[in-house]
Amino acid sequence: MNPDPDYSAAYVVLRTDDGHEGHGFAFTIGRGNDVQTAAIAALEPYVIGRDAEDLGTLYKEMVNDSQLRWLGPEKGVMHMAISAVVNALWDLRAKRYGRPLWLLLAEMSPEEIVDLVDFRYLSDALTPDEALAMLRAAEPGRRERVARLREQGYPAYTTSPGWLGYDDDKLRRLCKEALDQGFKQIKLKVGADLQDDIRRFTTAREVCGPDFPIAIDANQRWDVASAIEWVNALRRFGPHWVEEPTSPDDVLGHAAIAEGVRPVPVATGEHVQNRIVFKQLLQAGAISYLQLDSARVGGVNENIAILLLAAKFGVPVCPHAGGVGLCELVQHLAMFDYVAVSGSLEGRVIEYVDHLHEHFLDPVVIENGNYVAPSLPGFSAQMRPESIAAHAYPGGDVWRDQ
Amino acid sequence: MNPDPDYSAAYVVLRTDDGHEGHGFAFTIGRGNDVQTAAIAALEPYVIGRDAEDLGTLYKEMVNDSQLRWLGPEKGVMHMAISAVVNALWDLRAKRYGRPLWLLLAEMSPEEIVDLVDFRYLSDALTPDEALAMLRAAEPGRRERVARLREQGYPAYTTSPGWLGYDDDKLRRLCKEALDQGFKQIKLKVGADLQDDIRRFTTAREVCGPDFPIAIDANQRWDVASAIEWVNALRRFGPHWVEEPTSPDDVLGHAAIAEGVRPVPVATGEHVQNRIVFKQLLQAGAISYLQLDSARVGGVNENIAILLLAAKFGVPVCPHAGGVGLCELVQHLAMFDYVAVSGSLEGRVIEYVDHLHEHFLDPVVIENGNYVAPSLPGFSAQMRPESIAAHAYPGGDVWRDQ
Numbered sequence: 001m002n003p004d005p006d007y008s009a010a011y012v013v014l015r016t017d018d019g020h021e022g023h024g025f026a027f028t029i030g031r032g033n034d035v036q037t038a039a040i041a042a043l044e045p046y047v048i049g050r051d052a053e054d055l056g057t058l059y060k061e062m063v064n065d066s067q068l069r070w071l072g073p074e075k076g077v078m079h080m081a082i083s084a085v086v087n088a089l090w091d092l093r094a095k096r097y098g099r100p101l102w103l104l105l106a107e108m109s110p111e112e113i114v115d116l117v118d119f120r121y122l123s124d125a126l127t128p129d130e131a132l133a134m135l136r137a138a139e140p141g142r143r144e145r146v147a148r149l150r151e152q153g154y155p156a157y158t159t160s161p162g163w164l165g166y167d168d169d170k171l172r173r174l175c176k177e178a179l180d181q182g183f184k185q186i187k188l189k190v191g192a193d194l195q196d197d198i199r200r201f202t203t204a205r206e207v208c209g210p211d212f213p214i215a216i217d218a219n220q221r222w223d224v225a226s227a228i229e230w231v232n233a234l235r236r237f238g239p240h241w242v243e244e245p246t247s248p249d250d251v252l253g254h255a256a257i258a259e260g261v262r263p264v265p266v267a268t269g270e271h272v273q274n275r276i277v278f279k280q281l282l283q284a285g286a287i288s289y290l291q292l293d294s295a296r297v298g299g300v301n302e303n304i305a306i307l308l309l310a311a312k313f314g315v316p317v318c319p320h321a322g323g324v325g326l327c328e329l330v331q332h333l334a335m336f337d338y339v340a341v342s343g344s345l346e347g348r349v350i351e352y353v354d355h356l357h358e359h360f361l362d363p364v365v366i367e368n369g370n371y372v373a374p375s376l377p378g379f380s381a382q383m384r385p386e387s388i389a390a391h392a393y394p395g396g397d398v399w400r401d402q
Numbered sequence: 403m404n405p406d407p408d409y410s411a412a413y414v415v416l417r418t419d420d421g422h423e424g425h426g427f428a429f430t431i432g433r434g435n436d437v438q439t440a441a442i443a444a445l446e447p448y449v450i451g452r453d454a455e456d457l458g459t460l461y462k463e464m465v466n467d468s469q470l471r472w473l474g475p476e477k478g479v480m481h482m483a484i485s486a487v488v489n490a491l492w493d494l495r496a497k498r499y500g501r502p503l504w505l506l507l508a509e510m511s512p513e514e515i516v517d518l519v520d521f522r523y524l525s526d527a528l529t530p531d532e533a534l535a536m537l538r539a540a541e542p543g544r545r546e547r548v549a550r551l552r553e554q555g556y557p558a559y560t561t562s563p564g565w566l567g568y569d570d571d572k573l574r575r576l577c578k579e580a581l582d583q584g585f586k587q588i589k590l591k592v593g594a595d596l597q598d599d600i601r602r603f604t605t606a607r608e609v610c611g612p613d614f615p616i617a618i619d620a621n622q623r624w625d626v627a628s629a630i631e632w633v634n635a636l637r638r639f640g641p642h643w644v645e646e647p648t649s650p651d652d653v654l655g656h657a658a659i660a661e662g663v664r665p666v667p668v669a670t671g672e673h674v675q676n677r678i679v680f681k682q683l684l685q686a687g688a689i690s691y692l693q694l695d696s697a698r699v700g701g702v703n704e705n706i707a708i709l710l711l712a713a714k715f716g717v718p719v720c721p722h723a724g725g726v727g728l729c730e731l732v733q734h735l736a737m738f739d740y741v742a743v744s745g746s747l748e749g750r751v752i753e754y755v756d757h758l759h760e761h762f763l764d765p766v767v768i769e770n771g772n773y774v775a776p777s778l779p780g781f782s783a784q785m786r787p788e789s790i791a792a793h794a795y796p797g798g799d800v801w802r803d804q
Contacts (some may be wrong), residue, residue: 028472031444031469032470034440034443035440039440039479065433066405068433075477076480078479121651124655220475223523225526248475249676249678250681250682251654253678271475273478276649276655280653280654
């Protein structure tokens, strides 16, 4: 589905009078980056000259701009732009408070956390009072979980062996490396050719053994019936989950697929537009793993709503990552979830892709297949000045010969 | 929900070597118009220098651009931009063939019509073969229905009495005018204050009588429980439908509301992002009226898919209109539906708002509460040159003193 990505980002820098900076971005895969830039510019009135303290109010103001809502509401280009700005505000906040974002969030009171969330359209599944009760119930163990994260990190899985087109030798070698590096799970892309999927899954099982979690990812390739047929043809290999079997908009389709491929669990989320669609996926019992993305829905605030919804329905969050900087951001959300929301690592892993981390000032660190808990202040969102200069369009060095 | 609209449009003009022009636009309510402009510019490679004949292929190419899909897929700003370009291509086509669009479409063969549709993600509800069978079944009466449209037009309803804040005298006068003008239905905005809704509905019933269709429209104001409670408080007035009771993304919410307010029918669509969400609303039995919009989903092509889905499920299409030029466009789709898809006017009305038609070269004409079938070639999409010149941002006259 994504044959020719050209990883890009519309990049936001917010500056305050006290000398702090907040960085954020909308990740794109090439064309359309200038559309994101225009959308971010449309949000300038919400941040320029404003106080950056009350991030619940700023977020809700942006989402509820009555004219900009017409372009969504709460989906697509405008919503990704809101995400970039909201995430930059959180990077700024975390730097000012001298905390990595996950810890900043995890030290907030249940009441403060609930105030960050827009509960509109959620009350049939989750009320503010229920959210508050859940957060309070998770308060007692916070300190121990912070300590555990600092000691052991958060479990990760890797997609590196999984790309289409690898021959058996390469697949074997990459599976072996994933095991050696301590990753908790791998993932295979599927859906182009069933015989090739069978060959690769056979090889991966040979290397990883019968019990190691191996997920499959279809990147929205199928309609409902073909998803059920294809996944059932791979069922004997014990897929840990099937990811994005169909359109991210198709709640009922995911529910029908979940029913049709049982006991294979269904996962989705990287393209799910907002908390309202996640709510329905959970209500319909359509997903067994929820794969939130740090830069598609309305930033940290909406992702807190999604973490609360997942916890309410008892569905583990296994975040999507990759792209540019998505690993850097999403680790903070997963760690906050562990400390203050779900309180659990059970069935939970963060995706890891070993790509483009060299451009970030505070890149993710993987040790023994775990994300090491970030310790520097901020959201790990800031790119290195020399990377920004080289890749800025159209003046940067990398564009000179194009 | 839309307290301060400033009706705007990102306007597209396509020109061919043979001297024809196609016009289209993305309607906005103010801020964000420049975001739409950037999104339309991102689609230039799909039209500049291309042959404008195969509109099935051009549409599918735009929707399936793998990089631009990342910004959706098929929703929000990018999808509205595709709509503007696709609709401009259809305006061009209809002018070249010397036909009003509704007639051009209605003269196409079932096979040609099916080729225009992207059936991806629809096959669990509608296959190409089923669509073909439906279109073939509707072929016999096409000529009679064309004649009937030319003689009698297509029934319309008006929202003019329905805005919040009118006192009883004004509401009474506008209801009376709507009846005198022959409109088949009126619509009241609701959801701000229940006592005020009761007062206005009481007055409207007094003027219009017990059986005249009076719909209510909440513009997405409610969560599920409050929608059910509010609508049931108005049930004794016999609402013809309740429109947009909650988020347009909430299929399960609409289904729960439909269940909770039965027998009051539920309607939605002006903000529904694409055919995949419409498919689910129909599968879930969540809507009794489908209100497609001409300029939000992927243009004429995707609206044909939506008309076919509605016909398959036996749900009448009562299009959304208003804004800038939405009446002009959508009448063509409803008339095509009548001639070649559903073959029926039963339970069907097109919304009418008496606003801004003076800017169009081929404005809608209402006679005795019916849309008169357009006879000029094209999609009625072209604005008057002097209107474009005066409103062009930032150089136009109307911006001079702002």
